[in-house]
Every structure is written in C-alpha cells, then in structure tokens.
Amino acid sequence: MALDRRDFLTIGGLIAAGTALGSVGSAFSHTASGHEGHEAEPAVKRTGDRASSKNKWGMVIDIEKCGEGCDACVRACRKENNVPHFDDPKLDIHWIRKITFKQKGVPGAEERQMPAMCFHCEHPPCAHVCPVAATFKRADGIVLVDKHRCIGCRYCMIACPYKARSFVSMHVEPKPGDNRDVPVRMHGVVEKCNFCVHRIDSGEEPACVESCRKEGNGAMVFGDFNDRASKVSEMVRTSRARRIRPDLGCDPQVFYMGI
Amino acid sequence: MATKIKHTRIEGKSSAYLVFMIVAGALAALSPLSALYLFFEGHHVTSMTNQVPWGMPIVMAIYLIGASAGSLVLSAMSSVFGRAEYKPFSRMAALLAVLLIVAALMAIIMDWGRPDRILVPFFHFQPRSMFSLNAILYSLYMALGIVYLWAxxxxxxxxxxxxxxxxxxxxxxVHSGTGAIFGFVYVRELYNSPLLPPSFIAAALSSGTALMIITLHYTFRFTGRKLDERHVHNLGKLMGVFILVVIYFIFIENVTRSYAPKNYEAASFLLLHGGKYTAYFWIGLVLMGLVVPAIIALNGATGKSVRWILAASWLQLAGVMLERYLIVIPAQILPLEFFPNKEITSGFLDGQFAEYSVSLLEWIYSLGLAGVVMFGYGLAIRLWPMVPTEAAYPEQLLKTN
Amino acid sequence: MLTRAGSVVVFLAVLAFPFFYNLVSTGYSSSATAQPQLKIAKPGKCVEDTAWMRKNHMKMLIHVREKAVREGVRSVDHSFHGCINCHPKREEFCNRCHDYVGVKPECWNCHHYDL
Structure with a gap:
C-alpha cells in the first residue's frame, strides 16, 4: 500500500504526539520524585558566575494553552520592568504584547492569541545594524540594549522584523512602587524585552513566564536549549514547535506550538 | 587649459545681501533651537512614533548628503576629468559640498535621542553596521572636502x-553607503534592494546639478557678475541625462519588486493604492519631479532658455526630496508581516498601516538645515574668493560644439 | 569695526565667561571653598580606602557596569548597588561632592536611589 501525503503526516503526527506525551509524563514523574509532589519552581541554572555560551536561553509558547483575554504575562512584565503608560498607542512602550491572529480572507475564521516579545535571535538584525554595539548578544544568547551607550538613532527599530523595540519618546518620572531591582528610563533611547535578565542572573525565570504559570494557563515555558534534558529542548525536539518568519534566517529563540 | 579664472570675494554691501543673510541666519538659528527642544522634550513632539521611527530628519539627511556628493563630483569635473567648462564654478561646488555634508551630519545627529553621545560611534566601531561605517566615511569626506577647497x-x-x-x-x-543603510534592511520589502546604492548616486548627481544651476544663476544675478548662458544650458543638459538615469533605476527597482508575488502587497501599496503615497509617487515624483524637468532640459527650445532650465531645476530639487521621502517613509507605513496569509492585530498596532505626516517641528527642523546651508554659503562667498568675476564659456569648446 | 587685537580681547572675555559667572553667582563665599562633609549612614569599612575611592569611584562604577551589562557578572560589593547599601541617601552622600564640583552624572536618571 502506498502512503499518500496525508497518511504520512497523520502517522508522523501520532508518533510525535506519542513521544511528546511520553516525555511530558517522564518530566512529571521527575518533578514529582524530586520535589515531593509540589509543582517545582523551575530554577534557571546558569553555568558559572557570568553569562556563558554553555547556556542558550529560550522559550517555547504553546498557543493552544494561551487563554483568550488573559494578559497575565503583559501585566507581570509591566510591573517587573517598570514599563510606563503614555496613553498614546503610537508612543506606548511594549516589551511584550498579545497578538490576535486569524486566517486572511476566510469569513468567520477562528481568532487566536499569542504573546510576542523580543525573540532573542541567534542572528539579531538589530545588533548587526547598531552603530555602537549598544544592542548586542550576550554569550548566553540574550539580546540586550545597553542603555548607557545607546545613541537613540533607531536604526534597530527599522531592522527588527518582529517590532520588538520601542523608543522612549517622553520623559518618565520614577515613582514610588517601582520595582527597584530594575532601573527606570530616560527618554531618547531604545528598549525592549531582555528576558528579565536580572532574574535569569539570579536564577529565576522571566516574570511573564512565572505569571503565565501562576495566574495564566501555563502556556509559556522558559529554559536552556543547550541542556538536552530541559523542558524547552524536549518540547522543541518532540513537537512541531515553530519560529516566526523562519524565512528571514534570524533564528529566533522563541518557539511557538500550535500555529 | 582655458584662460586663467579670477575669483574675488563679493562686496556684500547690497541690501539684497543683507536681507538674504538675515533670512538665512534666522532660519539657521531655528536648527539648533528645534534640536534642543527635541532633545529636552523627547520625540513625542514630532510625528515619529514606534511605528515610524524615522521621519523628516532622515529624509533631509539623505537628501543633503546626495546634493553634497553631486556637488563634489561636479566640482571635480574640471580638475579630474579635464573638462574646462566646469572650471569657473569648481570652488563654489566644493563649498556647497562641504556645507551640505555639515548640514546632513547635523540632520542625523540632532535627530538622535541622545545627541550628547556624539562621540560614542567613534569609540565603538562596528564594521557590520552601515551607520557606523558611514560615521567614518562622512567625517573623512567632510575633512577631504575642506582640504580640497584649500588646495x-x-x-x-x-x-x-x-x-x-x-x-x-x-x-x-559615501552615497553608496547612504543607499545601503536602506538597501541592506532585508526585513522590509520596500527597502531591501541592491539597486538603492547606485540609484542614490544617480539622484545625487541630478539633484546636485540642479542645485548648482540654481546657485550659479542667483549668485551671478545678485552680484551683477556675468555668467555665460551656455554654462546653464550645459548643466541643464547634464541634469537631463542624470534624470534619465534616475528614471531608469526607479523603473527597474519597482518592476523587479512587483514581479515576485510575495511583494505584491508592498509594491501595490506604493504604486497603486497607497493613498497619498501613490499620489506623491506618480504625480509628484515621476511626473513633476522627473519626466517634466527631463523634457524641459533635453528639449531643444526649452533647453536653451535659462528660465525654463531654472524651473526644471527647482522641479528636480523638489522631486528628489520627494524621492527620498518615498524611500524612507512608505516602507515604515507598511505593517511588518508576522505570518503569511494571516491577519494580525494587537495593542501595539501590529498588522495595521501606520500613519505619518510631517509635524510642525520637523518642518522647522528641515527649514533650519536649509538655513544653515544658505547662511554658510552667504558668509563664505563674503569671506573668501569663491565666485569668479566672470564665468565665460571656454572658447575652444565652442568650436567643437 | 574691531581691530584684530580688540577681537582677541572680546574672544577671551567670552571664553572666560563661566569663570566670572561662577565668581559672581556664588559670591565667592568661603562656604564654596569649604570641603563638603559627607554623612556616612553605616560607618564601617568601605570596599576600598577613601582616598582611592574619591579618585577612582567613577572608573570603578563604569568598569563594574560594563561587566554586569555585557558579561552578566553580578557581584554586588563594587557595584552601584553596593554603594547604595551603605550610603542609602543620595542627598547626604553623592550630591554633597557632586554639587560642590558641579559634575552631574547620569546614574540617578534611571537607577533608583532614594525615593
């Protein structure tokens, strides 16, 4: 019997689903035995006392789980990173945002949602165009903006394919209640999601991922792609996790399942 | 070589000169003032947003760099290519080139969010960034222009x-580098093109020539010095040819882009249903900025009339300004595509056409830069012998014509 | 018209303006020349000795900053946060000298000190 394309895909999908289930099962049993039944606080273990190429931080987001109308990740990010509100949608700063998408030209097409932030590309076009290396890729793959050095030319905003960047175009006053672990901002520089680098360096996962797990639907998983045993590596290996705009070749480190 | 050309300073005692300098000085003063306001207030006072991060200042910058490059090539025509007919205004052209690059650098740097960090690019050279390379190239170019004038x-x-x-x-x-700032941006269909660097050079030559015609005409008219009309005819013809090259590049670029189905949306936005941008493109740029001046300049009758050629030069100057605008802005108006064939929306205006119209501050900023060039030119021809006492057409060329 | 010598005098006068301005605006009082007194909230031993700190704290902070931002080295003791731990009030510490010498660093525009 000749397999046609559809059969082939179905079988492939079943196998993939099977392995995924198996691995999720083993992951659960692992945490259960390790932490006596409590859901483990996923520790982010970095190698050594500095950013190292032994780690490669990234994220896998399961869109099937991402809840409609849930904005736990966005709120957590704003709180953690003191992201201000300007009450002007054109100028507002967005480190993470919820995107709604549906099939084009299909009446009544189902609307779905996903969070999008900086994807921390392997080949970041923003860092390539930055004239002063204010935007750079750290050894562990996190793409950062050094606001001490940024000259505010905004070339990176032109070059970013994912619209991950915002320009601070208005004065922002520090206010009581700001998160004091994270600096506020001066106008005139570009900023973006940094995977909550201060949290990663102290062994915590990014604020959005934490709140997604605690308040949201657990759609976001953060981890180390260099660690083959990490949950994100497993998810990317065993499921159809995809990148956004792979054709551009920037190789984002944020993967989506269920697009 | 042709007969020796004598340059003298202008007297600068006429009331016309005084009025010109006052107007130019007032305009020039607007430039640092608007820049300071922008620096202390932040970019929310302009129309530049997170959707359209580059606005009029960048348009002005590449326009001025273009005119500068064009002027410098014209200036070098006599010494490098041995064309004696360009000798009389060689100094004026080099002066314009220096002034225009200064204004262009002002346009770029004052538009930064942090212009106080002006020296940072020189301490952190990034060979992969076109901006970083250009920072070096522009500085070199400015320095070389000044030494060239001195020589x-x-x-x-x-x-x-x-x-x-x-x-x-x-x-x-320098101007290829300027084109590459946009041409290398591979994520936006309306930027990404290997043709942008050469196309920028063509537009630089045509706009530089147009500016030279205008500068020559008015300088000689207001100083009462004699300018042989054949200089204007000759430059007009040159401009006409350059405009044809610009038309060729724009044609090839758009046809190539429109051919690929993945670019249908981007190409049709510019060429068919982009609202004001489509109107600017066809009526403003193609018709009034390129085709009409080319016809005027190359037509036998109008090409021998100083008035017609002047009109064509003004049209061409405005046309190239519009060309720069249409390079910088529409690519940012088009939404970035996340997924092919999917509609997306978000609180960050994803998937929507952005809006941009030049704000008052950006107009003031741009006028200020024009003022800087005008004031610098007026001052320099008063201080140094830039303008020839008489611009005769070299006789030995007449026999061959 | 100004003579050449006259224009040199005018130029020098303009150049020296900040000097005279400060002389007049501060009234040349003795308080302006007195050493600023720092208030140390948690007296004890600093990570480096005082003379070294007075001279080099800015270089140290920039060095630690580059390490922290670019390499992710987050050791506290020589960092900005280390300073804040012992000197929690900017008014009583940094500002004393910085106002005195008229140097305005940008640190506090973004980094919380005291609110």
Missing amino acids: MFHNKEKLERLLGLCAVALAIL
Missing part, C-alpha cells in the same frame, strides 16, 4: 587633481 585656493594643481580624484571616489562611496 584650490592655493592653486596647487597637482594636489587638487589628486584630492579631486579621492573626493569623487569618496563621494561615490
């Missing part, structure tokens, strides 16, 4: 020829 003043002909050659090479490099 001309001191009648060091060998040095002048050598520097002129370097200046032409650098002008081409």
Whole structure:
C-alpha cells in the first residue's frame, strides 16, 4: 500500500504526539520524585558566575494553552520592568504584547492569541545594524540594549522584523512602587524585552513566564536549549514547535506550538 | 587649459545681501533651537512614533548628503576629468559640498535621542553596521572636502587633481553607503534592494546639478557678475541625462519588486493604492519631479532658455526630496508581516498601516538645515574668493560644439 | 569695526565667561571653598580606602557596569548597588561632592536611589 501525503503526516503526527506525551509524563514523574509532589519552581541554572555560551536561553509558547483575554504575562512584565503608560498607542512602550491572529480572507475564521516579545535571535538584525554595539548578544544568547551607550538613532527599530523595540519618546518620572531591582528610563533611547535578565542572573525565570504559570494557563515555558534534558529542548525536539518568519534566517529563540 | 579664472570675494554691501543673510541666519538659528527642544522634550513632539521611527530628519539627511556628493563630483569635473567648462564654478561646488555634508551630519545627529553621545560611534566601531561605517566615511569626506577647497585656493594643481580624484571616489562611496543603510534592511520589502546604492548616486548627481544651476544663476544675478548662458544650458543638459538615469533605476527597482508575488502587497501599496503615497509617487515624483524637468532640459527650445532650465531645476530639487521621502517613509507605513496569509492585530498596532505626516517641528527642523546651508554659503562667498568675476564659456569648446 | 587685537580681547572675555559667572553667582563665599562633609549612614569599612575611592569611584562604577551589562557578572560589593547599601541617601552622600564640583552624572536618571 502506498502512503499518500496525508497518511504520512497523520502517522508522523501520532508518533510525535506519542513521544511528546511520553516525555511530558517522564518530566512529571521527575518533578514529582524530586520535589515531593509540589509543582517545582523551575530554577534557571546558569553555568558559572557570568553569562556563558554553555547556556542558550529560550522559550517555547504553546498557543493552544494561551487563554483568550488573559494578559497575565503583559501585566507581570509591566510591573517587573517598570514599563510606563503614555496613553498614546503610537508612543506606548511594549516589551511584550498579545497578538490576535486569524486566517486572511476566510469569513468567520477562528481568532487566536499569542504573546510576542523580543525573540532573542541567534542572528539579531538589530545588533548587526547598531552603530555602537549598544544592542548586542550576550554569550548566553540574550539580546540586550545597553542603555548607557545607546545613541537613540533607531536604526534597530527599522531592522527588527518582529517590532520588538520601542523608543522612549517622553520623559518618565520614577515613582514610588517601582520595582527597584530594575532601573527606570530616560527618554531618547531604545528598549525592549531582555528576558528579565536580572532574574535569569539570579536564577529565576522571566516574570511573564512565572505569571503565565501562576495566574495564566501555563502556556509559556522558559529554559536552556543547550541542556538536552530541559523542558524547552524536549518540547522543541518532540513537537512541531515553530519560529516566526523562519524565512528571514534570524533564528529566533522563541518557539511557538500550535500555529 | 582655458584662460586663467579670477575669483574675488563679493562686496556684500547690497541690501539684497543683507536681507538674504538675515533670512538665512534666522532660519539657521531655528536648527539648533528645534534640536534642543527635541532633545529636552523627547520625540513625542514630532510625528515619529514606534511605528515610524524615522521621519523628516532622515529624509533631509539623505537628501543633503546626495546634493553634497553631486556637488563634489561636479566640482571635480574640471580638475579630474579635464573638462574646462566646469572650471569657473569648481570652488563654489566644493563649498556647497562641504556645507551640505555639515548640514546632513547635523540632520542625523540632532535627530538622535541622545545627541550628547556624539562621540560614542567613534569609540565603538562596528564594521557590520552601515551607520557606523558611514560615521567614518562622512567625517573623512567632510575633512577631504575642506582640504580640497584649500588646495584650490592655493592653486596647487597637482594636489587638487589628486584630492579631486579621492573626493569623487569618496563621494561615490559615501552615497553608496547612504543607499545601503536602506538597501541592506532585508526585513522590509520596500527597502531591501541592491539597486538603492547606485540609484542614490544617480539622484545625487541630478539633484546636485540642479542645485548648482540654481546657485550659479542667483549668485551671478545678485552680484551683477556675468555668467555665460551656455554654462546653464550645459548643466541643464547634464541634469537631463542624470534624470534619465534616475528614471531608469526607479523603473527597474519597482518592476523587479512587483514581479515576485510575495511583494505584491508592498509594491501595490506604493504604486497603486497607497493613498497619498501613490499620489506623491506618480504625480509628484515621476511626473513633476522627473519626466517634466527631463523634457524641459533635453528639449531643444526649452533647453536653451535659462528660465525654463531654472524651473526644471527647482522641479528636480523638489522631486528628489520627494524621492527620498518615498524611500524612507512608505516602507515604515507598511505593517511588518508576522505570518503569511494571516491577519494580525494587537495593542501595539501590529498588522495595521501606520500613519505619518510631517509635524510642525520637523518642518522647522528641515527649514533650519536649509538655513544653515544658505547662511554658510552667504558668509563664505563674503569671506573668501569663491565666485569668479566672470564665468565665460571656454572658447575652444565652442568650436567643437 | 574691531581691530584684530580688540577681537582677541572680546574672544577671551567670552571664553572666560563661566569663570566670572561662577565668581559672581556664588559670591565667592568661603562656604564654596569649604570641603563638603559627607554623612556616612553605616560607618564601617568601605570596599576600598577613601582616598582611592574619591579618585577612582567613577572608573570603578563604569568598569563594574560594563561587566554586569555585557558579561552578566553580578557581584554586588563594587557595584552601584553596593554603594547604595551603605550610603542609602543620595542627598547626604553623592550630591554633597557632586554639587560642590558641579559634575552631574547620569546614574540617578534611571537607577533608583532614594525615593
């Protein structure tokens, strides 16, 4: 019997689903035995006392789980990173945002949602165009903006394919209640999601991922792609996790399942 | 070589000169004032947003760099290519080139969010960034332009020829680099094109020539010095040819882009249903900015009339300004595509056409830069012998014509 | 018209303006020349000795900053946060000298000190 394309895909999908289930099962049993039944606080273990190429931080987001109308990740990010509100949608700063998408030209097409932030590309076009290396890729793959050095030319905003960047175009006053672990901002520089680098360096996962797990639907998983045993590596290996705009070749480190 | 050309300073005692300098000075003063306001207030006072991060200042910058490169090539025509008919305004053209690059650098730097960090690019050279390369190239170019002017003043002909050659090479490099700022941006269909660097050079030459015609005409008219009309005819013809090259590049670029189905949306936005951008493109740029001036300049009857050629030059100057605008802005208006064939929306205006119209502050900013060039030019021709006492057409060329 | 010598005098006068301005605006009082007194909230031993700190704290902070931002080295003791731990009030510490010498660093525009 000749397999046609559809059969082939179905079988492939079943196998993939099977392995995924198996691995999720083993992951659960692992945490259960390790932490006596409590859901483990996923520790982010970095190698050594500095950013190292032994780690490669990234994220896998399961869109099937991402809840409609849930904005736990966005709120957590704003709180953690003191992201201000300007009450002007054109100028507002967005480190993470919820995107709604549906099939084009299909009446009544189902609307779905996903969070999008900086994807921390392997080949970041923003860092390539930055004239002063204010935007750079750290050894562990996190793409950062050094606001001490940024000259505010905004070339990176032109070059970013994912619209991950915002320009601070208005004065922002520090206010009581700001998160004091994270600096506020001066106008005139570009900023973006940094995977909550201060949290990663102290062994915590990014604020959005934490709140997604605690308040949201657990759609976001953060981890180390260099660690083959990490949950994100497993998810990317065993499921159809995809990148956004792979054709551009920037190789984002944020993967989506269920697009 | 042609007969020796004598340059003298202008007297600068006429009321016309005084009025010109007051107007130019007032405009020039707007430039630092608007920049300071922008620096202390932040970019929310302009129309530049997170959707359209580059606005009029960048349009002005590439326009001024273009005109500068064009002027410098014209200036070097006599010393490098031995064309005696360009000798009379060689100094004026080099002066314009220097002033225009200064204004262009002002346009770029004052638009930064942090212009106080002006020296940072020189301490952190990034060979992969076109901006970083250009920072070096522009500075070199400005310095070379000044030395080249100096060599001309001191009648060091060998040095002048050598520097002129370097200046032409650098002008081409500088403006290719400027085109590459946009051409290398592979994520936006309306930017990404290997044709942008050469197309920028063509537009630089045409706009530089147009600016030269205008400067020559008014300088000689207001100083009461004699300008042989054949200079204007000759430059007009040159401009006409350059405009044809610009038309060719724009045609090829758009046809190539429109061919690929993945670019249908981007190409049709610019060419068919982009609202004001489509109107600017067809009526403003193609018709009034390119085709009409080319016809005027190359037509036998109008090409021999100073008035017609002047009109064509003004049209061409405005046309190239519009061309720069249409390079910088529409690519940012088009939404970035996340998924092919999917509609997306978000609180960050994803998937929507952005809006941009030049704000008052950006107009003031741009006028200020024009003022800087005008004021600098007026001052320089008063301080140094830039303008020839008489611009005769070299006789030995007449026999061949 | 100004003579050449006259224009040099005018130029020098303009150049020296900040000097005279400060002389007049501060009234040349003795308080302006007195050493600023720092208030140390948690007296004890600093990570480096005082003379070294007075001279080099800015270089140290920039060095630690580059390490922290670019390499992710987050050791506290020589960092900005280390300073804040012992000197929690900017008014009583940094500002004393910085106002005195008229140097305005940008640190506090973004980094919380005291609110």
